[in-house]
């Protein structure tokens with residue numbers, strides 16, 4: 001198979017039943033500085049039960065709407081902690097972080113992404129919704145001493161297993177005591193092995209459970225025990 005000049009596969013091939021070329025094309029969504037101009041375009045979606053007019057662009061994950069996995073997460077998980085610090089790991093244009101901020105106006109929502117375009121779009125989309133409780137940034141800009149009461153994430157599975165594990169090891173131990181993280185992972189992208197890895201890797205103050213399965217996605221729940229339970 002010859003790569004095209006843009007670096008994408010010319011012909012789709014299959015790997016474990018998945019077409020490979022869309023994977024390679026979408027690999028650019030987690031570049032820190034995506035190729036091509038950063039041209040904003042309008043995006044109308046429903047978030048937290050209302051129609052929202054936002055901005056998106058090329059060079060990011062799911063630029064034209066709410067990803068199926070993200071939609072499952074938003075439909076399945078309970079409301080986030082009403083106050084305190086909340087976190088969206090890998091925010092894209094912001095569907096998860098914005099929903100958390102709309103549902104929990106008394107909280108502060110941290111949204112992190114390595115893709116600078118995502119950081120800009122999430123901050124701009126929060127401002128356009130009048131949300132002053134969202135701070136999007138690159139991961140290294142977040143104070144490492146912060147602890148999070150709720151984490152929601154559609155994590156970047158396609159960055160590779162080692163990178164994904166490093167990412168989850170960086171953020172999940174920052175759950176506050178009594179805090180909960182909800183992750184959506186496609187079944188055929190290793191949700192069950194990820195659940196086993198999390199259970200083995202996190203210390204005994206964490207519990208890891210599979211909460212539900214919907215439309216080929218699993219929702220994994222990671223809970224950090226409160227001090228009285230430890």
Ligand SMILES: C[S@@+](CC[C@H](N)C(=O)[O-])C[C@H]1O[C@@H](n2cnc3c(N)ncnc32)[C@H](O)[C@@H]1O
Nearest residue numbers: 029030061070090091092113114115154155156
């Ligand atoms: C599956 S997408 C989800 C995006 C968005 N939350 C949504 O639901 O549409 C995962 C996101 O993680 C970002 N990402 C990749 N590696 C990352 C890392 N090391 N730290 C933070 N974000 C990362 C990608 O750029 C991408 O925007």
